[in-house]
Amino acid sequence: MSSLIVNERVLKHFNLSAKETMDHYLKMVDVDLSDYTFAGNYIWLSNSTGFYAIVNNTFCLFILSSGVLTMLLPPLGKQEDTYDAILECFEIMNAHNEDKRYSKIEYVHENILEGFLDYLEEGTVIFDMLKDFIIEKKLVDYIYKTDDLIDLKGNPYKVKRNEINRFKNVYPNYRIEILDKQAHGDKVLALFNKWVSDRTRHMPHEDSEVFLDGIYFERFAIKRLVNDYDKLDLIGIVIYIDDELKGFTVGERISENTSSVIIEKTDFEIFGCAQFIFREFSKILKERYGSEYINVGDDMGFENLKKVKMSYRPDKLIPKYTIYQK
Incomplete structure (x- = not known):
């Protein structure tokens, strides 16, 4: 159309x-x-x-x-x-x-x-x-100070530091690369399919139908991201372990002092990989854009995602509203 x-x-x-x-x-x-x-x-x-x-x-x-x-x-x-x-x-x-x-x-x-x-x-x-209108508060975006995500200082981030240190000790042969469509595109899609399979296998049966409905849309989104990556002013990184791609993340600059993380996926079976790639990508966003803040989007109303995003101690929660006519 x-x-x-x-x-x-x-x-x-x-x-x-x-x-x-x-x-x-x-x-x-x-x-x-x-x-x-x-x-x-x-x-x-x-x-x-x-x-x-x-x-x-x-x-x-x-x-x-x-x-x-x-x-x-x-x-x-x-x-x-x-x-x-x-x-x-x-x-x-x-x-x-x-x-x-x-x-x-x-x-x-x-x-x-x-x-x-x-x-x-x-x-x-x-x-x-x-x-004449109804203005309804919906979700909030989680925004962090970039340096907090890089330094992970203090007791509130102790668990994150431990997870990252364990990852580095168990997988010392990791390497980070800037995402390239030609070099990494097919491997990114393959990792996403593995992530879906792993998550489905580990979640309660009663939750799987709702999960798969959302994944249907996310799969299309990742395919479009890969196909048009070079045209969208995005930046991403991938992480390899033993020459196998085990994680990727993509983001962009959204304002003078704020960048965002659009999507992040890591191998479900690699403990600490998600925490490690998030910190490394925070470094990249600061280096590339000078971003003081990083926005990781909302939690889509999922309680488990809310817990994860709150565990990183957001500096700001920015509400989003919906306007209806009466």
């Missing part, structure tokens, strides 16, 4: 050709959420249909899923253009959807919500505006 027409408005297909345009508008938005990048959305939209349009001088990213049109991000651009763009985007979604209750704008940063309130027409009462 190359485009979608709603109320004579043409929504263009969201593909690699949209990168330059989206990047232009992202420069006008000062946020440190991991969702506000071209690559992050392009990769995870690999099994869905994305569309975009320029609405009131803002970049607007839509997703069409099961016949329902929603927005993956709020309009991106100058704050003074955002409020009117939000209203117009709801009109677009409502015109396509059977019920306006399906229409929503996800992953809204609190800075944009402030703009949503600040740029109302003169004389508008805040409560009058809110009576």
Whole structure:
């Protein structure tokens, strides 16, 4: 599907050709959420249909899923253009959807919500505006000081240090390489398939169905990441043990002082490998981008993932909101 027409408005297909345009508008938005990048959305939209349009001088990213049109991000651009763009985007979604209750704008940063309130027409009462919308807090992004992840100082990081030291003692012949599509692409996909098999084998049977539903989408995302890696301004590393690829991780710069980790996978059977590659990648992100902070995204509502991300002592938890119309 190359485009979608709603109320004579043409929504263009969201593909690699949209990168330059989206990047232009992202420069006008000062946020440190991991969702506000071209690559992050392009990769995870690999099994869905994305569309975009320029609405009131803002970049607007839509997703069409099961016949329902929603927005993956709020309009991106100058704050003074955002409020009117939000209203117009709801009109677009409502015109396509059977019920306006399906229409929503996800992953809204609190800075944009402030703009949503600040740029109302003169004389508008805040409560009058809110009576037309529901603003719901959803997940949070976990953001760490880069030096904390590298140094792992103090008692709170004692377990992490022990896991890394054990890994280095048991596997002294490891090596780290910068990810290269040609050299590592097939091995990255093979490791991911092994990771899925191992995780399925070790998890309770009642949890496996939900897990496999999510993996279906993640497999598409990793394939797209590998296929288009050289075009997405990403950086990644892989770790080898005895000449076998046992882990990989990929990230990008998302703001002047913050980078993100998009994905990380390690061999489930190599104890300490995940902790080790995370620390080594933190060093790479600091060296390459000078990043003071690293954002590892949200926990997708999974309690076990929340525990892991909290165990690294985040410096900031940045909330993300969803806007609905009443």
